[in-house]
Amino acid sequence: ETGVTQTPRHLVMGMTNKKSLKCEQHLGHNAMYWYKQSAKKPLELMFVYSLEERVENNSVPSRFSPECPNSSHLFLHLHTLQPEDSALYLCASSQAQGAHTGELFFGEGSRLTVL
Amino acid sequence: GDSVTQMEGPVTLSEEAFLTINCTYTATGYPSLFWYVQYPGEGLQLLLKATKADDKGSNKGFEATYRKETTSFHLEKGSVQVSDSAVYFCALSRRGGSYIPTFGRGTSLIVHP
Numbered sequence: 001e002t003g004v005t006q007t008p009r010h011l012v013m014g015m016t017n018k019k020s021l022k023c024e025q026h027l028g029h030n031a032m033y034w035y036k037q038s039a040k041k042p043l044e045l046m047f048v049y050s051l052e053e054r055v056e057n058n059s060v061p062s063r064f065s066p067e068c069p070n071s072s073h074l075f076l077h078l079h080t081l082q083p084e085d086s087a088l089y090l091c092a093s094s095q096a097q098g099a100h101t102g103e104l105f106f107g108e109g110s111r112l113t114v115l
Numbered sequence: 116g117d118s119v120t121q122m123e124g125p126v127t128l129s130e131e132a133f134l135t136i137n138c139t140y141t142a143t144g145y146p147s148l149f150w151y152v153q154y155p156g157e158g159l160q161l162l163l164k165a166t167k168a169d170d171k172g173s174n175k176g177f178e179a180t181y182r183k184e185t186t187s188f189h190l191e192k193g194s195v196q197v198s199d200s201a202v203y204f205c206a207l208s209r210r211g212g213s214y215i216p217t218f219g220r221g222t223s224l225i226v227h228p
């Protein structure tokens with residue numbers, strides 16, 4: 001139990017569907033992240049929310065839309081996805097400032113399959 | 116910019132063998148260094164960390180020493196077990212700089228009985 005919970009753990013969707021991934025952290029952190037992990041590729045940072053400010057990887061397609069309503073919750077809204085978007089989507093949280101050393105706490109991931 | 120370089124995998128070992136996974140980094144200032152482990156079907160979890168030069172991080176029999184002179188943070192274990200089979204990620208985070216950590220590509224370890 002890492003204190004970061006992701007739902008659903010598995011999701012299968014068609015290319016025309018709209019779905020959302022949810023992440024919740026119970027650690028009191030002030031930064032949350034979405035990463036994409038595809039087979040044979042490096043971990044790809046997609047979005048970061050820290051102190052209500054958003055940082056994004058400019059290479060992420062607009063069919064991925066993040067939402068962070070508060071410091072404990074993070075969503076990734078998915079629409080009109082492509083088969084190459086099939087991957088493990090990892091949420092993480094951290095404490096972004098002060099004396100903390102910056103380690104991330106990850107959820108177990110949401111395995112997405114796009115048909 | 117910051118970067119982390121890990122040795123290519125997979126690393127395949129027999130049980131009780133000695134493990135080394137190399138990691139070198141490039142960063143300005145004084146980063147904190149981390150090793151994360153990802154077991155099959157799970158997310159990443161912190162294995163160990165070191166926050167300043169010559170610090171040694173250790174956990175579950177794994178060790179890594181922060182070597183500023185060689186900009187390295189190699190992961191070692193004296194006797195691996197089948198249950199250590201996983202993907203290992205080296206990472207850094209700079210205090211006072213960007214709060215976004217930099218990860219290596221990951222090294223897969225396979226341990227045979």
